[in-house]
Amino acid sequence: MNESVTIFPRGAIVSAAAQFPTPFFLYDEERLRENCRAFRETFQAVFPDFHPLYAVKANANPDVLRIVQSEGFGFDASSSAEAWIVEKIGGTGMYTGNYTPAEELAFAASRGFVLNLDDASMVDFLDEAGIPETLSFRINPGMGSGDRESNVLAGPDAKFGVPFEWASDAYRAAKDKGVRHFGIHMMTGSNCLDAAFFAQSVEKLFEIVATIKRDTGIEIEFMNIGGGFGVPYRPDEPTLDLRAVVAGIRRVVDEQCAKLDLKEPVLYAEPGRFIAADMGFLVGTVRVIKNGYKKFVGIDAAANDMPRPSIYGAYHHVSVIKVGYEKPTFETVSIVGGICENNDQFAKDRLLPACEIGDLVVIHNSGGHAYSMGHSYNGRTRHAEYLLELDGTIKKIRDAERIEDLYRGTNL
Ligand SMILES: Cc1ncc(COP(=O)(O)O)c(C=O)c1O
Structure with a gap:
């Protein structure tokens, strides 16, 4: 039995139900902080410059955001409302919209978010949003993994990201606009419990990084591998072995940087479910x-x-x-x-x-x-x-x- 699924603060729930009308949500600050620390420390033990971002869509309550922020996280926002609340609590991070109009990009950029564009056509929107110093593209690396079909967020059926075959065109268009620094992002699926998948998808992303460099001369400075770190929902499900995930990514980073003659990009990730x-x-x-x-x-x-x-x-x-x-x-x-x-x-x-x-x-x-x-x-x-x-x-x-x-x- 996986006790992380079954343990709960029974006394606090009974006490809350005696004081307040049901239904309600009760969030356990201790567990929230433990999740943040486990995630950040496991990555930073192996990637000292690692930047954790929290996916606001998972739980956008301001108190939750403040706690996550105090544990050393920035934020991944996906809508103007998410960018707005992050700014209200004094945070910032990356902005990954889907089918995002120019005014929404402008809203996020004006709040200090690094824009993460979902399509080459959106490069023209930078005329309205402002040409940023630093830009990222969400790439669809052609492979995805999630616990159900609707949670597979990359691959041929996914509406997200620049198809990897056209990544160089997108970066070239942004460079021609005057962008100077670049990152790359993927979000391949949600609730993935397969530790090996993370290294496989990072390996694919490095191939794409090398192609971009060959085609455009652009050196990718940071790599955001998205969220998707799964949690068990059933008592008989295993937990994701995060150390194995990180060790697998470390191995791939070392191998690929040496093989493809690349400078190691700074690593980012943006978990939601794993934290909340x-x-x-x-x-x-x-x-x-x-x-x-x-x-x-x-x-x-x-x-x-x-x-x-x-x-x-x-x-x-x-x-x-x-x-x-x-x-x-x-x-x-x-x-x-x-x-x-x-x-x-x-x-x-x-x-x-x-x-x-x-x-x-x-x-x-x-x-x-x-x-x-x-x-x-x-x-x-x-x-x-x-x-x-x-x-x-x-x-x-x-x-x-x-x-x-x-x-x-x-x-x-
Ligand atoms: C762009 C992006 N980043 C991060 C996440 C967080 O995913 P998860 O909660 O599976 O970690 C999502 C979830 O859909 C997402 O779309």
Whole structure:
């Protein structure tokens, strides 16, 4: 059993549920900091100049961003809103938009972000955004790896990045515009647990770097290998061996720089899930128990709070905290929310302690790509976020939305 999936701050969750209405998210600062340190230190032990950036899309709560920043991270932003909040907390980093219009590039550039363009056609947008000293391109290296099809973000089906065969054209166009310093970026997939894949994709990126140098004379000064570092969601899944990932990348960097006569670029990475996923718990209360064709346990959280199971069929480990005594009986149930979509099911046919109305249900791994993917379908409001601080204090870090918030700007 992989305990990183099953361990949770039970006492703090019970205490929070006694003080505040459910559902809510609880984030564990200690685990968040541990994840940041494990990531940064493992890379910096082998690449002393390594720059970690945190992918804001995973969890954009300002308190979370400040903690990550205090652990030595810059930021990877992918929208004007993400660039805006990073600037508000005094940070900056790289800006990787998709199909990004010129005014959005200008917005990010004016906030100090290094632009990472997704296509050669966007080089012309620099006339409006300003010609930067330093620029990067997101390259599609032709290979991707993720835990499901929609998480494979490179290769022939992916909408992202400059196809590697045309990389030199993109860099040449930027050089002709007057850009002087260059980096290269890839983001090949999300939730990859295959340690060997990272070195394989870096090897491919070095071939591309060498081609760019041969075709344009440009020396790539930094290499951002993206995010995608996977975490286990199931208790029987292994954790990603980050040391093996880093050792594999080190070997490839040494081999390729020698073989291709390249200066070692400064290494960047931009994890989201690895930093934020397992620090967060979505906590709901059992409200309705229905014996239909199956047994359904209805809780007050729903897919709008944390849509991963509904969009991807993603597995999330679930724990039940009984209101009364702990019953020794288990039964197979589905844990569902109240949205009018049949995919609003956090767990399907799961063996769990028999539930009663009032029990707490904890959905694990709800810190990354969770609240940030939330929505308001069915007029459902998103719920509050709390932080379990290092000294045990439980601090509210975002109010629950109100129904009125959903109607802001209408003619009501
Ligand atoms: C450009 C970019 N960088 C980083 C990430 C973070 O990925 P992960 O959370 O898998 O580490 C993503 C996620 O989609 C992304 O699109």
